[in-house]
Amino acid sequence: MYTMSQAFRLKQSIEDAVIAGEFQPGDRLDEASLAERFGVSRTPIREALLQLGAEGFIDVRPRRGAIVSVPSxxxxxxxxxxxxxxxxxxxxxxxxxxxxxxxxxxxxxxxxxxxxxxxxxxxxxxxxxxxxxxxxxxxxxxxxxxxxxxxxxxxxxxxxxxxxxxxxxxxxxxxxxxxxxxxxxxxxxxxxxxxxxxxxxxxxxxxxxxxxxxxxxxxxxxxxxxxxxx
Amino acid sequence: MYTMSQAFRLKQSIEDAVIAGEFQPGDRLDEASLAERFGVSRTPIREALLQLGAEGFIDVRPRRGAIVSVPSxxxxxxxxxxxxxxxxxxxxxxxxxxxxxxxxxxxxxxxxxxxxxxxxxxxxxxxxxxxxxxxxxxxxxxxxxxxxxxxxxxxxxxxxxxxxxxxxxxxxxxxxxxxxxxxxxxxxxxxxxxxxxxxxxxxxxxxxxxxxxxxxxxxxxxxxxxxxxx
DNA sequence: ATTTCTGATCTTGCATACAATTACCATATG
DNA sequence: CATATGGTAATTGTATGCAAGATCAGAAAT
The missing domain is CATH 1.20.120.530 (GntR ligand-binding domain-like)
Structure with a gap:
């Protein structure tokens, strides 16, 4: 289906990148650089990150950006x-x-x-x-x-x-x-x-x-x- | 804490409203009316809804809006x-x-x-x-x-x-x-x-x-x- | 009466602009 | 030398505008 929203595709892409080890635990997930990398604005990037955060996949700290979770x-x-x-x-x-x-x-x-x-x-x-x-x-x-x-x-x-x-x-x-x-x-x-x-x-x-x-x-x-x- | 983002507070508020039964399964969660109700723009509302969707609490259907989940x-x-x-x-x-x-x-x-x-x-x-x-x-x-x-x-x-x-x-x-x-x-x-x-x-x-x-x-x-x- | 089509209207998705907060770094001070 | 401090740069949070898809009402056709 090609009517899927960008945010959803981005969520998948970012998740894949994390799973593939491209981003390792502790790495920062900068909105601007991700936006540039995928050729979109920050809006869908933010939406993807927040969803991944809600799933516990990454750690989004208010006003301090998202990082790949580093569980103790x-x-x-x-x-x-x-x-x-x-x-x-x-x-x-x-x-x-x-x-x-x-x-x-x-x-x-x-x-x-x-x-x-x-x-x-x-x-x-x-x-x-x-x-x-x-x-x-x-x-x-x-x-x-x-x-x-x-x-x-x-x-x-x-x-x-x-x-x-x-x-x-x-x-x-x-x-x-x-x-x-x-x-x-x-x-x-x-x-x-x-x-x-x-x-x-x-x-x-x-x-x-x-x-x-x-x-x-x-x-x-x-x-x-x-x-x-x- | 007053440094918390609006989106996070809204997420909690909407979740509470759903749990309290104010929105029942099947009800539509319209971005514009929620924005008006809470006195904010659509952006933080969207972010809250997407997070709730990622948690499985509500059902966000691409381009078709969010509803309270209606499990079979x-x-x-x-x-x-x-x-x-x-x-x-x-x-x-x-x-x-x-x-x-x-x-x-x-x-x-x-x-x-x-x-x-x-x-x-x-x-x-x-x-x-x-x-x-x-x-x-x-x-x-x-x-x-x-x-x-x-x-x-x-x-x-x-x-x-x-x-x-x-x-x-x-x-x-x-x-x-x-x-x-x-x-x-x-x-x-x-x-x-x-x-x-x-x-x-x-x-x-x-x-x-x-x-x-x-x-x-x-x-x-x-x-x-x-x-x-x- | 039911279905199909079509255009008007509403809603969502994304980009951009701006505001608010944090991070950085050089310099001053004990 | 370590630690404060100030201001600037960088980053996140929110608002707004616009384009594209979805919804709905009414007309046309069966």
């Missing part, structure tokens, strides 16, 4: 923990409601991940991994929940990418995917939820650990590690 | 189901991490609900119920997750209110609260999650049933039509 280690851990809860909810529903279509979509995404992992192509794996997780969101057959999951996944993408660069993590991630898929297909809601939860949270913990070298008083990831035992 | 019965059910998943996640974490402070806050909110229920004051119960649930969100000790829960709770408030009017539902709700509190205090994550899930979802199911019985669109179209002329 604690905050980051909380975001991953929330992602873990939302994903496990998706997995639980998927296990309950799985249809052949959704099954096929997950299978295809999983195969793609497998190829990327075998080639050690972490950039490709990053993309395919996203597709795999999105296939699970859709398999929940709750489009609202899936939308929430998409949104949070996008917000965390900048942090996930860094962390997937470790080579052996790729293979481990792939194996976890296989286990998740197995549980969903078996219709085992509890197992699917647990496996997804751990899969997501281990990423968060690893990254938090990485960042947590300097910050004091943050919530220790180790503290929450014992959720598997019930 | 299916969508509404999905929203309640998602709320149930998020709340049960909060309950699970609360059971794991409960502190005396959070315990006391939940207790106080529960007592208030009890009084309101005994008096059959559904309007008061509506407010106290909100406090009780928010106390649980905070008890999760994950502020990001709690924020997500707050936001969704607000979006659903218009629909929850209607449904709490039934008198015996008040007492049943109160008893469910007691069971939830008990499970959290016992540190039983699984039980807390299940009870919260059911507590929230039963509301969603009841309301969805209610809407499904009516004509599609919920509120009568005749009433929304009146708003357009001025």
């Amino acid at each position: 280690p604690t905050r980051l851990f909380e975001m991953f923990e929330t992602m873990a809860e939302i994903e496990s909810a998706c997995g639980r529903l998927a296990a309950r409601r799985l249809t052949p279509d959704n099954d096929a979509a997950m299978e295809a995404a999983h195969r793609a991940c497998e190829t990327a992992a075998r080639n050690g192509d972490s950039e490709q794996y990053y993309a395919d991994n996203r597709n795999f997780h999105e296939a699970i969101y859709r398999a929940s057959r709750n489009s609202f929940l899936a939308d929430q999951a998409f949104a949070l996944h996008k917000r965390l993408s900048a942090y996930r990418r860094i962390q997937l660069r470790a080579r052996n993590r790729l293979l481990q991630s792939l194996q976890e995917h296989a286990g998740i898929l197995e549980a969903i297909r078996a219709g085992d809601e509890q197992l699917a939820a647990t496996r997804l939860h751990d899969h997501v949270l281990v990423q968060g913990e690893r990254f938090s650990d990485m960042v947590l070298g300097l910050s004091p008083g943050g919530q220790s990831p180790a503290e929450s590690r014992r959720q598997t035992a019930k | 019965p299916t969508r509404l059910f999905e929203m309640f189901e998602t709320m149930a998943e998020i709340e049960s996640a909060c309950g699970r974490l609360a059971a794991r991490r409960l502190t005396p402070d959070n315990d006391a806050a939940m207790e106080a909110a529960h007592r208030a609900c009890e009084t309101a229920a005994r008096n059959g004051d559904s309007e008061q119960y509506y407010a106290d119920n909100r406090n009780f649930h928010e106390a649980i969100y905070r008890a999760s000790r994950n502020s990001f997750l709690a924020d997500q829960a707050f936001a969704l709770h607000k979006r659903l408030s218009a629909y929850r209110r209607i449904q709490l009017r039934a008198r015996n539902r008040l007492l049943q709700s109160l008893q469910e609260h007691a069971g939830i509190l008990e499970a959290i205090r016992a540190g039983d994550e699984q039980l807390a999650a299940t009870r919260l899930h059911d507590h929230v979802l039963v509301q969603g199911e009841r309301f969805s049933d209610m809407v499904l019985g009516l004509s599609p669109g919920g509120q009568s179209p005749a009433e929304s039509r009146r708003q357009t002329a001025k």
Whole structure:
């Protein structure tokens, strides 16, 4: 559709640029330079930035401009923990409601991940991994929940990418995917939820650990590690 | 604070008006009349509306103006189901991490609900119920997750209110609260999650049933039509 | 009577102008 | 040397004007 407003397109473009890592956390998003870059006036740029701010994607500070959000280690851990809860909810529903279509979509995404992992192509794996997780969101057959999951996944993408660069993590991630898929297909809601939860949270913990070298008083990831035992 | 931008204040005002029911689902949010009403130009109004749209609170359709969202019965059910998943996640974490402070806050909110229920004051119960649930969100000790829960709770408030009017539902709700509190205090994550899930979802199911019985669109179209002329 | 077309009118989207606030930097001062 | 201070530049917030799309009423056609 070509009748879409510029502001909406700009919102998408800026979001893409942030996800692609062109603007990194902490970078300033100057209205004037963005306007020049995209060849429009400041008005639609402002509208795009404010919307991204409302979604939590960037941080717009009144009268002081917008920057790409810089969550504290604690905050980051909380975001991953929330992602873990939302994903496990998706997995639980998927296990309950799985249809052949959704099954096929997950299978295809999983195969793609497998190829990327075998080639050690972490950039490709990053993309395919996203597709795999999105296939699970859709398999929940709750489009609202899936939308929430998409949104949070996008917000965390900048942090996930860094962390997937470790080579052996790729293979481990792939194996976890296989286990998740197995549980969903078996219709085992509890197992699917647990496996997804751990899969997501281990990423968060690893990254938090990485960042947590300097910050004091943050919530220790180790503290929450014992959720598997019930 | 008086250094806050108008757009931000307007966003709050419009949101409040929607929650208060002044604008009902389906009502048009005309930029010009809102600008006149608040004594500002269209620019900050637009910015407020776009932000509310990004949060999912209202529905801004390109070139066709903003309206208060009118979720379909299916969508509404999905929203309640998602709320149930998020709340049960909060309950699970609360059971794991409960502190005396959070315990006391939940207790106080529960007592208030009890009084309101005994008096059959559904309007008061509506407010106290909100406090009780928010106390649980905070008890999760994950502020990001709690924020997500707050936001969704607000979006659903218009629909929850209607449904709490039934008198015996008040007492049943109160008893469910007691069971939830008990499970959290016992540190039983699984039980807390299940009870919260059911507590929230039963509301969603009841309301969805209610809407499904009516004509599609919920509120009568005749009433929304009146708003357009001025 | 219902549908389709057409032009007038209203509304939104964007650009520009200006006002208000913050950031910057050189200089003065203890 | 560190810290205040003043003024200027840079940036954000709001108002206004105009163009393009959407809405609506009434006439024409089936």
